[in-house]
Amino acid sequence: MDVRALIKHTAALLLIAGLSGCASWFESSDKDPEVRLERVELVQAKLLEQRFKLHFRVNNLNDSTLTVRGISYKVYLGPVLLTEGEHSQWFSVDPNGTAEYIVPVRTNMWQHIKPLVKLLESPDQPIPYRLEGTLETGLFYGNDVHVMRKGEIIPGDFIPE
Numbered sequence: 001m002d003v004r005a006l007i008k009h010t011a012a013l014l015l016i017a018g019l020s021g022c023a024s025w026f027e028s029s030d031k032d033p034e035v036r037l038e039r040v041e042l043v044q045a046k047l048l049e050q051r052f053k054l055h056f057r058v059n060n061l062n063d064s065t066l067t068v069r070g071i072s073y074k075v076y077l078g079p080v081l082l083t084e085g086e087h088s089q090w091f092s093v094d095p096n097g098t099a100e101y102i103v104p105v106r107t108n109m110w111q112h113i114k115p116l117v118k119l120l121e122s123p124d125q126p127i128p129y130r131l132e133g134t135l136e137t138g139l140f141y142g143n144d145v146h147v148m149r150k151g152e153i154i155p156g157d158f159i160p161e
Contacts, residue, residue, distance in 0.1 A: 034059040035147045056101040060093040073133035078119045083107040126152035
């Protein structure tokens with residue numbers, strides 16, 4: 001066998017071996033990951049700007065590593081859209097593991113003050129909230145996982161004593 005043929009065969013073997021490890025690049029997983037909004041952390045509240053951190057928990061239900069590229073989101077309080085945006089931060093979740101994903105958010109609630117005051121009139125009346133979004137997974141081509149979370153908060157729980 002001449003040198004050129006040997007180089008071609010070696011290159012072909014290396015290419016095949018390299019591509020066999022690329023299955024995780026495309027993230028054809030059996031199950032979608034579970035995404036939960038664990039908590040909302042108030043960082044700073046000023047009259048015209050409020051900063052929060054949304055703390056998500058991502059549960060990988062598969063036997064292969066999950067690559068997350070980012071998330072797009074919308075957060076509603078009652079009928080009011082408080083904030084929306086995208087956050088790109090790459091991270092991996094181990095097989096059958098969990099990871100925390102923190103998204104910094106800026107909003108201006110001033111424009112929504114009238115509907116928010118109306119929602120807060122009764123401190124014992126729960127206010128519905130809703131999170132909608134898409135978790136972008138996969139290294140190159142992946143599966144976009146739709147996120148929908150609903151719940152209630154009680155305004156009296158946020159009034160300092």
